[in-house]
Amino acid sequence: MHIVVCIKQVPATLDVRVDPVTHNLIREGTESVINSFDENALEEALRLREKFGGTVSVISMGPPQVREALRKALAMGADAAYLLCDRALGGADTLATAYTLAQGIRRLAPFDLILCGRHAVDADTGQVGPELAERLNLPQVTMVKKLECDGKTIVAWRECEEGTAVWELPLPAVVTVDSKINTPRYPSPIGIVRSAKKPLTVWTAKDLDVDEDQIGLKGSPTRVLRLFSPQRTSHVEILPGEPEEATRALVAKLREQKVL
Amino acid sequence: MQEIWVVAETYQGRLAPVTLELVGKARTLASGAGGKVTAVLLGSRVTELASELIACGADTVLVADHPELALYRTLPYARVLTDLIEARHPDVVLFGATSQGRDLAPRLAARLRTGLTADCLDLSFDKDGLLVQTKPSYGDNVMVDIVIPRHRPQMATVRPHVFPAPEKDAGREGRVEVVPVHLEQADLVARVREVIAEVEEASKLEEADVVVAGGRGMGSKENFNLLYQLARALGGVVGATRPPVDEGWIDAAYQIGQSGKTIAPKLYIACGISGAVQHTVGMEKAKVVVAINKDPSAPIFNLATYGIVGDVREVIPALIAALGAHK
Numbered sequence: 001m002h003i004v005v006c007i008k009q010v011p012a013t014l015d016v017r018v019d020p021v022t023h024n025l026i027r028e029g030t031e032s033v034i035n036s037f038d039e040n041a042l043e044e045a046l047r048l049r050e051k052f053g054g055t056v057s058v059i060s061m062g063p064p065q066v067r068e069a070l071r072k073a074l075a076m077g078a079d080a081a082y083l084l085c086d087r088a089l090g091g092a093d094t095l096a097t098a099y100t101l102a103q104g105i106r107r108l109a110p111f112d113l114i115l116c117g118r119h120a121v122d123a124d125t126g127q128v129g130p131e132l133a134e135r136l137n138l139p140q141v142t143m144v145k146k147l148e149c150d151g152k153t154i155v156a157w158r159e160c161e162e163g164t165a166v167w168e169l170p171l172p173a174v175v176t177v178d179s180k181i182n183t184p185r186y187p188s189p190i191g192i193v194r195s196a197k198k199p200l201t202v203w204t205a206k207d208l209d210v211d212e213d214q215i216g217l218k219g220s221p222t223r224v225l226r227l228f229s230p231q232r233t234s235h236v237e238i239l240p241g242e243p244e245e246a247t248r249a250l251v252a253k254l255r256e257q258k259v260l
Numbered sequence: 261m262q263e264i265w266v267v268a269e270t271y272q273g274r275l276a277p278v279t280l281e282l283v284g285k286a287r288t289l290a291s292g293a294g295g296k297v298t299a300v301l302l303g304s305r306v307t308e309l310a311s312e313l314i315a316c317g318a319d320t321v322l323v324a325d326h327p328e329l330a331l332y333r334t335l336p337y338a339r340v341l342t343d344l345i346e347a348r349h350p351d352v353v354l355f356g357a358t359s360q361g362r363d364l365a366p367r368l369a370a371r372l373r374t375g376l377t378a379d380c381l382d383l384s385f386d387k388d389g390l391l392v393q394t395k396p397s398y399g400d401n402v403m404v405d406i407v408i409p410r411h412r413p414q415m416a417t418v419r420p421h422v423f424p425a426p427e428k429d430a431g432r433e434g435r436v437e438v439v440p441v442h443l444e445q446a447d448l449v450a451r452v453r454e455v456i457a458e459v460e461e462a463s464k465l466e467e468a469d470v471v472v473a474g475g476r477g478m479g480s481k482e483n484f485n486l487l488y489q490l491a492r493a494l495g496g497v498v499g500a501t502r503p504p505v506d507e508g509w510i511d512a513a514y515q516i517g518q519s520g521k522t523i524a525p526k527l528y529i530a531c532g533i534s535g536a537v538q539h540t541v542g543m544e545k546a547k548v549v550v551a552i553n554k555d556p557s558a559p560i561f562n563l564a565t566y567g568i569v570g571d572v573r574e575v576i577p578a579l580i581a582a583l584g585a586h587k
Contacts, residue, residue: 141450161276162457179519234561247568259548
């Protein structure tokens with residue numbers, strides 16, 4: 001089985017603010033990690049490889065420092081990593097990102113399964129997985145919390161408004177996974193040593209045979225108008241005193257507000 | 261003229277609350293811009309729901325009724341909507357940011373080669389008639405205004421509970437049009453084997469007026485059980501942040517927040533919850549928030565209406581007693 005896992009490098013902390021004057025993002029710290037849901041996707045791929053044999057490829061689009069994330073994925077157990085890296089790819093929204101990833105993944109054919117995280121924790125769109133499925137003309141199932149596979153078809157449990165829907169799809173397919181699906185492993189010391197010898201290939205826009213009008217900012221239909229801080233004014237009324245006194249005051253307030 | 265479409269969602273023969281909220285919002289947007297609201301209703305034997313969409317503000321309801329559309333699947337739904345959008349060119353297409361909407365909308369956006377904004381908290385038209393879509397980023401720490409200047413339709417998924425449910429006007433007039441459904445064999449490759457209904461209590465969480473939620477600060481499964489006593493005293497439902505779920509104190513179906521449920525109760529009591537954004541994105545629409553935490557600097561107090569600084573093991577029993585004394 002050949003499984004391709006899409007990963008995104010994200011900031012280690014979501015603790016960001018908008019500078020009130022410049023409107024730029026102020027990030028606390030510069031450490032980056034693999035998006036947590038993508039680690040779940042990689043873990044699921046590694047488990048399937050343990051069962052069926054085969055190859056796990058990881059692919060990402062981003063600046064040169066994304067190598068770090070790909071190295072970690074190799075240390076966790078992926079066999080080969082691919083970084084789509086080119087200034088021309090910068091400023092891409094989800095549509096352009098999905099197109100570019102699809103062009104990269106086509107070069108990895110044949111493949112049986114493409115796994116992604118359900119969304120990236122920074123931008124929180126969850127759009128690249130389904131957009132990628134469309135660009136590759138494959139069926140999709142998203143937000144999957146349990147997956148079974150017999151090598152030809154998959155059965156996927158996905159949360160829906162009514163409970164859990166159980167889908168059955170033929171391979172190849174695109175699956176995005178929820179954190180409930182598994183607990184990702186840590187890279188083992190031997191895994192880290194071995195990863196240094198595994199291939200990490202960098203492809204530029206030219207290598208990918210992309211249509212220039214569909215990549216980067218040019219290929220992105222959406223435009224960011226502005227960033228701003230959410231209105232968060234605290235009006236909390238702290239009820240003082242011992243628990244008996246404080247809770248009596250609370251019950252009185254809640255009755256006043258007619259929520260009791 | 262702005263033509264605004266809302267893709268309706270149904271469960272078990274009823275319209276989803278977010279669909280009605282979106283039709284109401286689309287009505288407000290359309291009225292300000294001299295536009296029209298169209299709801300697209302997909303399913304099997306759903307035609308009779310069209311009148312409710314009209315009562316909520318739709319001018320037209322397009323009904324795609326077909327046995328293969330009975331349960332949501334990406335490809336058949338995407339096929340029907342692609343055909344309709346390519347034939348009629350709406351300016352705006354809105355979806356609920358539900359498990360269905362967030363699966364379907366990006367598939368469609370890629371097929372139509374247009375822009376899509378996820379999980380919007382607000383929508384408005386700017387002076388040029390462009391849809392300004394406000395979405396959170398970085399776990400709601402940052403808000404972003406996004407526009408789609410040149411591609412059509414402008415698409416967005418919108419988080420449930422952010423817009424009020426509209427008043428229904430049973431006398432409102434609208435047009436119901438049944439549209440043909442053409443599916444190809446390739447659209448039917450995925451099959452839904454079954455839909456397992458959730459534990460009943462857990463699904464009540466999203467509709468409960470009172471939610472009592474516990475976090476890591478509850479300390480143990482035994483302490484966590486205090487929450488059920490409090491919920492009983494208030495006629496409410498118990499929910500949790502992620503750590504109690506990971507600890508096995510409560511089932512994952514009761515998790516509130518990112519990768520859990522989004523709720524908007526009248527009263528939300530946060531017990532031993534620090535207030536990490538991954539949790540608060542799921543409860544910030546609560547009307548009255550009470551925070552009980554021994555750490556006075558816990559971020560949850562910034563969201564709270566009332567706060568009690570103290571140990572949950574002392575404050576919760578006292579609160580149960582105080583509720584009893586008032587009855």
